[in-house]
Amino acid sequence: MSTHPAGVHRRKNLLTGDWVLVSPHRNNRPWKGATEATQTKEVSAYQTDCALCPGNTRANGEHNPPYRETFVFTNDFSALSGPDATPACDGDDALWVSEEVSGECRVVIFSPDHSQSLPRMTEAEIARVVNTWVSEFKRLKTTYRWVQVFENKGEVMGCSQPHPHGQIWAHDFVPSLVTREDECQVNYHQRHHSPLLLDYAMRESRSGARTVVENDDWIAVVPYWAAWPFETLLLPKHLIARLDDMPEPLQHSLASALKELTVRYDNLFQCSFPYSMGWHGAPNHLSETAHWQLHAHFFPPLLRSATIKKHMVGYEMLAEAQRDLTPEAAASALRDVGAVHYSERG
Template structure:
């Protein structure tokens, strides 16, 4: 049995699920769907863009002539602040409950032609500060604050302007509740924090680490589902974004730029992904089991035009991948470290 060549399963302790790994399948020819990568340069300001400075949005509101990050209430939010409380539990098979919350948009920059890794580190640091400011504001009212970015049309982004989203809800979503259970159980059974211990062991092995700095590590998790999935972890125990100190915010901006630039260099394209932050729910007092982390889920598999689909077996049985986590990490790690600042266009 050779785990680098033969089919095997890997356990994801964070989700409590298994992942089927089939390394031998990476040699099969591809005759499936190919995507069209973005090749045309974008202007610094697009008069037709709803997110550019000074432009009118779809609901008639006009953006200020902003510079740097901008946050505003989503014009078409998934959650509404004034939803009346209600619950229907007349049958265990037909249950429903109201959902209340708010949705905000964060533009990373006024520049329409920039993505997060194209921004200077000091500008990314401003985005980090806005994430934390918005988290602290919404955490006073809501049970959960979701901070995430969908980058690229392949991941459902309807606008190429660099932006992310912040959704706050009066409930704790299913994925977060699952991670709360698994991390709590690990602390009870093993006596240590799951992701703090995991980060330490990955640093010791240096097999799946793709980037690291003084305060952070980026790793292709042992149990990764997406081909070039990464997990971003602070080195010290830190339950929430709001717990980061000044130095950790600086080094977070640094590693975000370096990681995303390596993604772009992997297939020489603006690498699509969905990323988001998980940490202890705002009202939770017991946070010893929680460790702050960001998931990066990029869909590209073989090139800028071939993506991974979660279909068939993945939907009906369990997640499956061809490229091993170690092979993916080696691919990303081998890229040049592009930490130099970009010159202004």
Template sequence: MSQADLPHRRRNLLTGEWLLVSPHRAKRPWQGEAAPPQTPPAPAHDPACYLCAGNTRANGKANPDYSGTFVFANDFAALLDEGGTGDPHPLFESQPARGQARVICFSPDHGATLARLPAAALAQVIACWCAQSAELGAHWGHVQLFENKGAMMGASSPHPHGQVWASDFVPEVVGKEDGAQRAFLAQRGAVLLDAVAEAELADGTRVVEANNHWLAVVPHWAAWPFEVLLIARDPVARIEELSDTARAALATILSRLLRRYDGLFGCDFPYSFGWHGAPHGHGDDSAHWRLHAHFLPPLLRSAVVRKHMVGFELLGETQRDLTPETAAERLRAVEID
């Protein structure tokens, strides 16, 4: 058995966390979940959908007859303008949490996922992300743009949509990434994700897609089977800083990546996806940051057979059998037009 096939640990450079890689286990017999037939594509309009144009949402408000992206305040927001302190016990810490939460409908087409959107519509979504980040970032310390796609990821509506949560605090994962990038710049005089991009391009085994402005890789430390890290190659710290050329290049690489996902198992590939940029509350203190996005899909062996984070993953540390190199190779092999 080669060294590459033996168990080893890899360190996530953005968070400092370790994970266990066990390539030899990928050869074990599988008697887990079986894949049922796939459901047909959704119609362009569903009269029962809360997010379709012209329909009434759960709170009784009617959606406008929108033709592009549609943004509205989340009817069941996780963050509010006023925050509570929780348990006042001196041993158990708590602090107020304030913010705003919005929903972004990508398109009036109920069946048009980001992977299926035409170039012009996808450009509208990217412009919307940039506008939301800039607007909310002027008032809040951090802005998180994300999408939960598919029922497997807990999406409350099948209509393609994302969310934006703005908060007066920096979330835990973003805080870890901020610290790691800051330390790397201080110690090595270089931007961490610039160094990662350079190394990944030179190696090539984990690269899925690349153009002059973006690099999509299954990162060396990937936790999920087909996880992808999308790195901006321009010196930008937040999404609203992207040039028009970089935004157009983003639409291209995003479409290609998501179509590779859908083609891997012939299904609407579920995932959680989100942007990480420098917290707005840090102002100009962002030289250590590089804008990037994480794609975290659970599928492992088929359209329904997923990677479960259980046992050792929950009690010890993340573990994977399929190596990032193999995952990238399989994504590259997907034929897209």
């Protein structure tokens, strides 16, 4: 069977074991679904009513310092509480199963400029963000089993603050999705004696069919098993288990890859492209990490334009993920839009 089937078929996500139904012929159907207004309004570098701008007061009364680069603080509305918090549950029950958890949540402001986002920042500015991720991860991993670095960009992704920022949630348990990724990578390593995602990155680099961005150290692809229309997977081309395993040169080449990937996202529909992205690496309690490879997931919701989104409904909620646009076509579209941001063109 061809690795790029033309008709209706399923593809297996090797990281999770899930399957994705691919139906390319459905792209020919007419669209009569919902559309929304595109936000094209330019905003200033400083907003008096923004809780994240330098010098402004946040909801809890704290004042931001006049920061000039990245700025990190503990989330004023953390989803996790420290170990001294009142226990949320106790006892065992066969039907109502729960466990106590503790952790902390951090906010990483990428830039003092309210109007910026990763694709509009310089590579040097993005490198400072990467360095902040690494330093925060290194500090938090000594206390917590899992440190989740992520960014929600855009209102449609539930981002309540338009100022460019991401978050870090650290806690004392390994989340469900990461546990599945760990199991799948262990199984692959036991069978093939090499890391799944390093093998995958090299295979994608040789193929090029789903490659969106590539440099000497990193490759971003629309994965073979992608569920979201323009989902991408960003991978190192060297064996790296965790964020703090990256030497400084790879942090700079990562900044370059992040810049180009997010520029291509914006260029696709000429809008500030929304997404959720986050890093997965070896859980911190693991001493044996030969099967693990660091990677970042980008999950963008846009489908046909800046105003038409993909919704996981119906069949997807009840059965399994389904997509019409093939990963190969999605990667081709992202490659074709160019690496210069649309706002900077003549």
